[in-house]
Amino acid sequence: MKIGVVVFPGSNCDHDAWYAVTHNIGHQAAYIWHDSTKLGDVDAVILPGGFSYGDYLRCGAIARFSPVMSAVKSFAAEGGLVMGVCNGFQILVEAGLLPGALLRNAGLRFICKTVGVEVATTNSPFTHAAQQGQILRVPVAHGEGNYFAEGRILDQLEAEDRVAFRYTEPVNGSQRNIAGILNEGRNVLGMMPHPERAADPLMGSTDGLAVLRSLASAVVVAK
């Protein structure tokens, strides 16, 4: 079992994702450089946090054109598991793999804090090992995490049980407190909170392991 971690110029949570996979849940991980057109022999892909291409123009707006994203799209289309965290979520939205947009935080300031995140569905490869309604303590660290979509899209996300995580209280102005969503096929997850930062008892919380372990065991089952 091997998880690929994409490295864009400006990714800065790539090492953290790699470390969490290899050290905290004990699986293999491999970096995938942004200009490669193949993902290699990986079983799942993480798009890590950071400021890809400096986040110039708009967060994730340049990264979506990166060669590796065509490979990620094909991988996802074939049912491969793709998880975008923070900037990774922004890239997935820009790439059209997930609906909606991530706007500047309601307070117009960067926010770094550990927040309550409710598991809104366990019907996904990323959350099946968690409990429905379980509150995870997970850090956020972003300036543009304010989830926005038209009302009918939000209704659809809820009707199809595709809201994966909700903040337990308003954090950044996100509509309906949405912290993470799934695609239609439920194999692509985007979330603003950082599970890889809550994967080690020394960091104060291990609640992020629920997400990482779900992902890992889903791959093992699929194999």
Next chain:
Amino acid sequence: MMASAWSPEVIATHGLKPDEYEKILQILGREPSWTELGIFSVMWSEHCSYKSSRLHLKKLPTRSKLVLQGPGENAGIIDIGQGYGIAFKIESHNHPSFIEPFQGAATGVGGILRDIFTMGARPLAVLDALRFGPIEDAQAGARNARIVEGVVSGISHYGNCFGVPTVGGETVFEPCYNGNPLVNVFALGIVKQDEVYYGKAIGTGNPVIYVGAKTGRDGIHGASMASAEFTEDSQQKRPNVQVGDPFMEKLLLEACIEAMRTGAIVGIQDMGAAGLTCSTVEMASRVGTGMEVELDNVPQRETGMTPYEIMLSESQERMLLVAEKGREHEVFDVFRKWGLEAATVGVVTDTARTVVRHHGVIVADIPSRELADEAPLYDRPHTTPYRVHPVERLTPVPASADLTADLRTIVSSGDMCSKSWIWEQYDYTVRTNTMAGPAQADAAVIRIKETGTSVAMSLDGNGRYCYLDPREGTKLIVAECCRNLSVVGALPVATTNNLNFGNPERPEIMAQLVASIEGLAEACSFFEVPVTGGNVSLYNETLGTPIFPSPVIGIVGLMKTEAPVGIGFRSEGRDILLLGGLGECDEVRFGGTQYAKAVLDDLWGLPPVLDMAFEKRVQQAMRQIVAEGLAESAHDLADGGLAVALAESSFPNGIGARIELDSDLLPEFLLFGEAPSRIVVSTATPERIQQIAAELFVPVIRVGVTIGGHLEVRNRNLPLIVTEVETLRLPWAGALEEKLESRR
């Protein structure tokens, strides 16, 4: 080459004194060219040459078994075992942050990060010490608020994008910083001991390679600007402030570290203050070599730049490196991979001269060592440290009408209120090493994945104490840093310092600097925390008003990796011990306290008395207590004394305290006196702590017990403070944002 005498006005605008110009003539044996005049101007500026402070900085202790690299390089390095070291240093960006707060602070972060990764170390943590004028200030308040917001968002912008956690720091407000805010940034990184890189131009014939951002006209004479006082037209110096690009810096970091791994790099130095000038001259002078550079090959952002401009530009995110001849392509490959510009701009020579060409014509030809090392050195006259406030208060300290209200006033004051509005804008959890981030413990703690051990960092300053007595004040800061580290269980091992002072040409200001350095030397020797580097920022005056002498001290400590002891009381019914005892205080020693400042709006007297031997024993006892896992929470008594320490211990978890004291002191002194060498500890095992303290001849008093939701302090049954924790916490938590809101 043009050789004509420059007018005294031209020489003066380059910040060069007549005798300094004479020395230039001696070194060159002729008149300098325009470019050479610019080069001497920046290299001999106070900022680059430390000409006023160098003589005194020699008094600092710089060696220990753990010091691998002391002062003189881009950063100091200490041994943390298992073949690894940590590189760390502090830098100021005070002047630019006043003129353009956002970019000034952002590029301050960028500059110190480059100092760290230039040495081959990957940055792991940043802390910053900030000083602003009060937001409440009748005249300057609105501007101060804008500076606060600009500086904080500048640090946030740069550090967050770069991907280094900002894990701590401190923020203080004083009117003396109205026209002179201080932005001091500390950074620390990890490096393998056998992969340390130095700024050395070794090997005649080796190519000199320029990498990173293109050179523009920004920041020309930034170093000279930082070496003069502010006047009314300083705002016009905005073009002197550089513009930062943290994305570029992140790429530069990754590319440099990858290029170093090729083994093809023999020396590397960042282009910071004085840009290309400083990097070429210093790299050559350190090893007695020379360098020839052709400016046509320097990547340029603008057309028509003169050699003067190219040599003096302080454009950010640039590095100069020397590669092994014949292996340049390995370096170029890495930089190309990261999409960065790299160009061979020159060659290392054995002439010991820095030779600069433009379109093939020599525009500067200067002996490197004389330029770098024979900068003027001044033994500036120093008299008695500047102060206008009395030692004795003219009238006795008035008896407080309501000590609880006083406590509320203090905890909601600018200095003491929660700074979460600031640090929540900093990513402090990236890199997944942060074990104690902002406000969680007395020191910031990060784990080092490579070694399985941890590093604690404390950054501290106290301008009031240092104004009242620069020598004792500085010693108190060192003591507090070491105490903070000991509270989390870390052994203090090394120091970096940023000396922020006024105009050294005034003997009473120079006296502050000399006394402070001597205090620093004395305390660092005593606490065995040698100084491995630092920065001096002088001329922090506006229209003749100097800042308080403001040394900022950063000390790092080593510890094993385990959950650090936090500030907050964790459970009810625990014994509260005061390690170090109740402490002494009298009226003279009360004049520099937060009570004097926030409640009485006054300043007088002397800083608290420090007994270093006693302090050291208290710290030793504390580390032993932590090592045995006996402390549930621990917090040192500093600004605001016992009452504030108890309040701060109550805030995180809403668990308060019932305290019963037995003292002859005036209630104000008892609650708010700031005697050092004291730590509040909550514990389930008081007996063992008492035993440890007794063995080290340290008094420890059981002062009370933790309780739910209330804070009550009595002295001999007389209630002094009675409050719900929440009514104290709310104003503390919201004060800073409220103050800023009121200025929008």
